Amino acid sequence: MFHPKDRYQKGFTLIELICVIILLGILSVGAYLQWPGSSINSGAQAQQVANDMRYTQALSMTKGKRYSFVITSSTTYQIQNSSGTAIITAMGGTTTTLNTGLSFGTLSNLPNNLVTFDGNGIPYSTTGTPGTVLSATASIPITGGSITQTITITPMTGRILVQ
Numbered sequence: 001m002f003h004p005k006d007r008y009q010k011g012f013t014l015i016e017l018i019c020v021i022i023l024l025g026i027l028s029v030g031a032y033l034q035w036p037g038s039s040i041n042s043g044a045q046a047q048q049v050a051n052d053m054r055y056t057q058a059l060s061m062t063k064g065k066r067y068s069f070v071i072t073s074s075t076t077y078q079i080q081n082s083s084g085t086a087i088i089t090a091m092g093g094t095t096t097t098l099n100t101g102l103s104f105g106t107l108s109n110l111p112n113n114l115v116t117f118d119g120n121g122i123p124y125s126t127t128g129t130p131g132t133v134l135s136a137t138a139s140i141p142i143t144g145g146s147i148t149q150t151i152t153i154t155p156m157t158g159r160i161l162v163q
Helices: 014-034 037-063
Strands: 067-071 076-080 095-097 114-117 138-144 147-153 160-162
Touching (some): 037 114, 037 138, 037 147
Antiparallel strands (some): 067 114
């Protein structure tokens, strides 16, 4: 049987559909502005740099030779053997570059922009033998915009932390 209400199709009007699209657009812009992209980026980069420093320390301890983690510019670093030759890292190159928008800040207690580890994992601020043992906690800041992550190296133990 035909009912008079069946002549109208059920669904959304064009105006209702446009209102929903506008509302979703406003919510999307709000979510985009709150997204913490740069802080995630600098945190992940600081962890990678700290891991490369730990790798340098482990390499020194397993081979019984000195290896250095050297900051070569405001955005690049290398791992070098005792003769100053850069070694190939796990990433496949000899020089690692920080992600776009990130850079090393002012280093503290690392006057030569490097840290050298001996066969016991003890950190030094010079490459020579016997060298200058790290006398105070060293810090390496990585900055991106207003976000700064700091890598610290503890004297004598060589403990590497990201803060």
